[in-house]
Amino acid sequence: MAAKDQATTSDDAIRVSGMEFSYEAEDPIFFDFNLDLPAGSRCLLVGANGSGKTTLLKILAGKHMVGGKNVVQVLSRSAFHDTQLVCSGDLSYLGGSWSKTVGSAGEVPLQGDFSAEHMIFGGLDLSRLFVFFVVLVEGIDPVRREKLIDLLDINLQWRMHKVSDGQKRRVQICMGLLHPFKVLLLDEVTVDLDVVARMDLLEFFKEECDQRGATIVYATHIFDGLETWATHLAYIQNGELNRSSKMADISEMKTSPNLLSVVESWLRSETKIDKKKKEPVPAWKPTPFDNSPFRSSRHMAYYR
Numbered sequence: 377m378a379a380k381d382q383a384t385t386s387d388d389a390i391r392v393s394g395m396e397f398s399y400e401a402e403d404p405i406f407f408d409f410n411l412d413l414p415a416g417s418r419c420l421l422v423g424a425n426g427s428g429k430t431t432l433l434k435i436l437a438g439k440h441m442v443g444g445k446n447v448v449q450v451l452s453r454s455a456f457h458d459t460q461l462v463c464s465g466d467l468s469y470l471g472g473s474w475s476k477t478v479g480s481a482g483e484v485p486l487q488g489d490f491s492a493e494h495m496i497f498g499g500l501d502l503s504r505l506f507v508f509f510v511v512l513v514e515g516i517d518p519v520r521r522e523k524l525i526d527l528l529d530i531n532l533q534w535r536m537h538k539v540s541d542g543q544k545r546r547v548q549i550c551m552g553l554l555h556p557f558k559v560l561l562l563d564e565v566t567v568d569l570d571v572v573a574r575m576d577l578l579e580f581f582k583e584e585c586d587q588r589g590a591t592i593v594y595a596t597h598i599f600d601g602l603e604t605w606a607t608h609l610a611y612i613q614n615g616e617l618n619r620s621s622k623m624a625d626i627s628e629m630k631t632s633p634n635l636l637s638v639v640e641s642w643l644r645s646e647t648k649i650d651k652k653k654k655e656p657v658p659a660w661k662p663t664p665f666d667n668s669p670f671r672s673s674r675h676m677a678y679y680r
């Protein structure tokens with residue numbers, strides 16, 4: 377699926393070929409990185425802390441520019457250059473911590489009078505609003521909105537400055553899902569949710585992919601219930617795509633169908649390799665013999 381030399385198909389929702397990226401004045405995070413995902417897939421993005429998951433999701437969301445115009449394509453359009461991808465709501469990114477203003481929550485496309493720009497210019501701070509106003513975005517299918525409000529158990533009378541982190545997160549997720557996205561990028565968004573909200577949300581995502589052909593990439597460290605949820609898995613190690621395949625093709629899952637143990641074993645062996653690489657070369661220590669006229673090569677060899 378992901379190999380550079382493997383032919384991509386026209387129904388790929390995500391296509392990354394030969395991508396290189398580095399943060400300003402830093403060593404490259406990605407070098408010649410390739411990933412293809414077919415429309416309708418639900419791909420888990422796994423990897424150790426700092427391996428590059430968030431960076432990759434942000435690149436797919438068009439938030440970071442990479443060299444070359446068609447290197448990162450979402451729905452056959454350039455993720456960075458085609459701003460309509462996000463503005464239309466076809467591409468939605470949900471991640472990071474909840475922010476108080478629409479300006480930052482504007483990762484979610486808001487339309488109509490409640491547009492992100494309008495709110496920023498108005499200097500309006502979402503944090504004191506009734507949730508009712510936050511989710512009442514114009515041009516949204518009311519049935520879909522009701523479904524999401526019900527699914528996420530959102531009380532429209534909540535005041536944003538008086539709700540818990542998990543409740544804020546539910547509102548953020550609701551806003552991000554109001555528009556029927558075609559590609560959804562999720563960066564560990566279920567972390568504040570209780571188990572019922574999380575499982576219901578995963579089921580909703582599954583329906584979106586199965587019924588509408590939407591594509592989801594989900595970076596997470598929480599694997600409960602994901603064995604049967606995901607269709608694909610991409611494992612990033614230090615900016616390299618270590619594995620990328622259909623879930624059904626992961627050989628380790630056939631012997632132990634427990635995703636947590638499988639990923640844990642990958643990360644543990646990765647840590648061992650990294651530790652070996654980092655093992656310091658024993659430093660040469662000067663000894664009393666070094667300055668002695670009687671020192672022998674045997675002594676020197678012993679101390680080095």
Ligand SMILES: Nc1ncnc2c1ncn2[C@@H]1O[C@H](COP(=O)(O)OP(=O)(O)OP(=O)(O)O)[C@@H](O)[C@H]1O
Nearest residue numbers: 399400402405423424425426427428429430431432
């Ligand atoms: N704004 C930045 N400037 C410079 N380096 C950064 C920046 N953001 C991330 N990095 C570096 O890029 C690498 C990948 O970070 P990234 O956040 O993509 O990892 P991650 O896999 O999402 O990690 P985690 O599982 O901890 O969320 C890390 O080495 C990190 O230090």
